[in-house]
Amino acid sequence: MKSLGRRELESHLCQIHGASQVFLALDYDGTLAPIVSKPQEARLSLNSLSLLKKLSKNPKIILCIVTGRSMDSILKLIPLPKILFIANHGFEMKWGKKTWTHPLSKKLKPLYREILKKLKRGLSCFPGIFIENKKATLTVHYRDVSLQQIPYLKKIVHHILSSHLKQIKLTSGKKVFEIRPRTNWDKGKALLKMGRVKNLSRDAFKIYIGDDQTDEDVFRVLKSKSLTVRVGLSKKSYASHYVQSPKEVLDFLNQIIFPVRSFYRDKVT
Numbered sequence: 444m445k446s447l448g449r450r451e452l453e454s455h456l457c458q459i460h461g462a463s464q465v466f467l468a469l470d471y472d473g474t475l476a477p478i479v480s481k482p483q484e485a486r487l488s489l490n491s492l493s494l495l496k497k498l499s500k501n502p503k504i505i506l507c508i509v510t511g512r513s514m515d516s517i518l519k520l521i522p523l524p525k526i527l528f529i530a531n532h533g534f535e536m537k538w539g540k541k542t543w544t545h546p547l548s549k550k551l552k553p554l555y556r557e558i559l560k561k562l563k564r565g566l567s568c569f570p571g572i573f574i575e576n577k578k579a580t581l582t583v584h585y586r587d588v589s590l591q592q593i594p595y596l597k598k599i600v601h602h603i604l605s606s607h608l609k610q611i612k613l614t615s616g617k618k619v620f621e622i623r624p625r626t627n628w629d630k631g632k633a634l635l636k637m638g639r640v641k642n643l644s645r646d647a648f649k650i651y652i653g654d655d656q657t658d659e660d661v662f663r664v665l666k667s668k669s670l671t672v673r674v675g676l677s678k679k680s681y682a683s684h685y686v687q688s689p690k691e692v693l694d695f696l697n698q699i700i701f702p703v704r705s706f707y708r709d710k711v712t
């Protein structure tokens with residue numbers, strides 16, 4: 444994993460600007476927006492939104508947001524019509540007016556309601572817990588739970604879900620538990636599907652930036668003609684490069700839109 448420093452950046456920017464089509468896919472939390480304790484407060488600045496708007500209007504760029512959030516939540520945060528969306532870790536997709544939900548997510552809705560009730564009851568003794576019904580998946584957010592309580596919390600969640608593990612899968616992210624259908628579908632497979640429905644050119648240059656374990660599924664499937672960037676250095680990652688923070692992600696995206704200005708500024712300083 445290399446740092447996306449100046450030399451690396453310049454060589455990749457040449458490939459990006461020289462490509463006939465660019466498939467630019469970005470995670471949201473921890474990548475475009477810094478992680479905050481209340482997910483509903485992870486909003487983009489007006490500058491960042493305007494940058495995404497410019498990228499989405501560029502005829503050469505296909506811009507796709509890939510997130511673990513629900514579709515409703517991400518559409519509220521990024522209300523831009525030209526962008527493609529992969530939500531709920533790949534279990535929901537939207538391109539233009541077309542939408543797709545993984546068939547297992549539809550099938551499991553009654554079970555989700557049952558699990559939600561059990562989790563609300565079982566975790567009521569933990570202040571700072573937030574359980575989110577994202578329709579296609581469920582998430583238990585525990586960022587505000589004290590460190591001493593976390594091992595006990597994990598035990599209770601495992602106990603509640605233990606009788607449903609044939610149908611659902613429990614995974615961990617940054618201070619969250621994710622409950623999703625037991626299948627090998629993931630963000631990476633959803634991104635490949637989006638590439639197919641959008642008739643992505645074989646020569647398209649692909650970029651994916653993400654910060655979390657679920658983003659590894661995308662890094663793994665993007666091989667040739669691609670740039671994969673993890674936010675935060677990680678010893679075990681399929682990403683080719685890393686940056687330090689969401690601010691560096693936005694700097695990189697700015698370089699895609701305004702390359703000449705940025706290079707000129709670098710040369711004179």
Ligand SMILES: [Mg+2]
Nearest residue numbers: 470472473655
């Ligand atoms: Mg993330």
